[in-house]
Amino acid sequence: MKNKLKIAIVGFGKRGKTHFRNYQSFPHVEIAAVCDSNEELLRGVGVPICSDYKRTINDYDIDGVSICVPTKFHYDIARYCLMKDKHVLVEKPVTINVKEAKVLQELSVKRGVVCMAGYSLRFDRNIEKIKDILENGEIGNVIAVRGRQAHNWGGKQPFDWHINKKISGGGTIIDNGSHYFDLLDDLFGPIVEINAVASNGGLHSPVEDTSIISLRFANGLIGSIETSWADARGRNNELIIWGKKAVIEYSESNRGGDLNIVSYGSNKDEWNRLTEETLYIPRGIEQIIKQSNIDNNKALLAESTANMLGYFLTLISDGSARTKFLDKHDLVRSVVLVDLAYKSLGQHRSVKTV
Numbered sequence: 001m002k003n004k005l006k007i008a009i010v011g012f013g014k015r016g017k018t019h020f021r022n023y024q025s026f027p028h029v030e031i032a033a034v035c036d037s038n039e040e041l042l043r044g045v046g047v048p049i050c051s052d053y054k055r056t057i058n059d060y061d062i063d064g065v066s067i068c069v070p071t072k073f074h075y076d077i078a079r080y081c082l083m084k085d086k087h088v089l090v091e092k093p094v095t096i097n098v099k100e101a102k103v104l105q106e107l108s109v110k111r112g113v114v115c116m117a118g119y120s121l122r123f124d125r126n127i128e129k130i131k132d133i134l135e136n137g138e139i140g141n142v143i144a145v146r147g148r149q150a151h152n153w154g155g156k157q158p159f160d161w162h163i164n165k166k167i168s169g170g171g172t173i174i175d176n177g178s179h180y181f182d183l184l185d186d187l188f189g190p191i192v193e194i195n196a197v198a199s200n201g202g203l204h205s206p207v208e209d210t211s212i213i214s215l216r217f218a219n220g221l222i223g224s225i226e227t228s229w230a231d232a233r234g235r236n237n238e239l240i241i242w243g244k245k246a247v248i249e250y251s252e253s254n255r256g257g258d259l260n261i262v263s264y265g266s267n268k269d270e271w272n273r274l275t276e277e278t279l280y281i282p283r284g285i286e287q288i289i290k291q292s293n294i295d296n297n298k299a300l301l302a303e304s305t306a307n308m309l310g311y312f313l314t315l316i317s318d319g320s321a322r323t324k325f326l327d328k329h330d331l332v333r334s335v336v337l338v339d340l341a342y343k344s345l346g347q348h349r350s351v352k353t354v
Contacts, residue, residue: 004030005316006061010053010077011068012036012045015091019066020045022306026313033060053077057084064114064316066309067091071174072167075100078115082107087114089312093178094335096169101335109326114315117331121149121179121237122186123307126250126259130239134187139243139261142221145188147180150228151235158229163205171207173198173345174338176227181337183239184215184223192218195350196341202230213341214350 007023009016012034023029033048035056042049050056057065057080064087067077075095081088082104094117095101108115121127133139150172161167168174173196185191193216198208209229216222234254241248246263315322337353344351 004028005063006030006032007064008033008056008062009066010035012041016068022309032062070161070167071096071169078104082113085113087316089116091118093174098335098339101332105331116312119182120304120308124304140245142243144242145223146240148226148238149176150231152231163207165207172227172229173211173341177225178334178338180225182334188217188221190218191215192353193350194340194344196344
């Protein structure tokens with residue numbers, strides 16, 4: 001193996017800069033080049049720069065590529081990279097439609113090259129702990145689940161391309177909802193039925209800014225996903241999992257992160273007076289200091305992104321891990337679920353996924 005893994009970043013907006021900062025924390029990584037069509041964004045980067053992604057891929061010695069451009073352009077860039085046998089991490093949502101995701105999946109498997117979806121929520125340390133809790137059966141049989149991801153763009157309007165459906169693919173459903181479609185389908189799936197309602201009453205933009213999506217799973221579990229671009233609280237991720245023995249309560253916001261397993265029992269014979277027993281407090285999990293001036297909780301976001309990039313780097317360098325990944329990774333599934341949510345929204349009815 002080479003002394004260092006050489007990575008290129010295509011797209012140097014907010015998310016591209018986050019990848020850049022996190023890659024710099026890995027001593028075995030060299031950022032070989034950064035590419036963006038807007039050369040103003042590349043001033044003072046301190047590494048080789050380019051305004052054309054094809055030149056970036058062809059002119060530099062590169063092992064892997066982070067694609068952090070608007071959704072419409074994911075497919076063309078990812079396909080070009082895969083054809084050049086470059087491993088790819090493509091930011092979520094993967095593609096703007098199912099057909100494109102299928103092509104990338106097939107090409108990745110055929111050429112034995114990684115094409116990984118950038119769902120950083122999977123790599124949140126508390127989400128990883130939740131997986132362990134569920135596998136150990138600590139909360140009993142799961143009855144229902146609710147996931148929520150919301151923010152308010154720091155009190156500003158969304159970026160221009162986010163509200164252009166031809167470029168973004170949609171609004172908060174594809175932006176935020178895709179995270180929880182991916183996560184909940186992985187934890188409890190398959191999801192077999194989707195019913196979505198949405199509005200644009202918060203920002204009055206051409207795409208939806210708030211949604212509530214009901215889910216039914218093949219095992220009988222029911223659930224929901226809530227998303228918003230117009231939540232005055234700022235960034236907030238929430239996941240509640242109701243088990244017969246206890247409830248998992250996860251939250252991550254610009255105030256910090258928390259994970260608890262809580263059991264509620266009756267106080268004597270009065271059913272409406274409950275005693276609360278905290279069964280689990282995350283020992284050894286560093287809690288982020290609450291700061292009123294933090295927006296988007298950069299510390300937590302950076303950590304989950306770093307974990308995600310670390311996994312991508314492992315897939316590049318470890319052939320055995322890469323083989324296992326290629327055998328099981330489904331690049332298409334989350335795109336299908338998002339597409340069906342929009343179908344449900346457009347047809348004003350629930351839709352089956354299988």
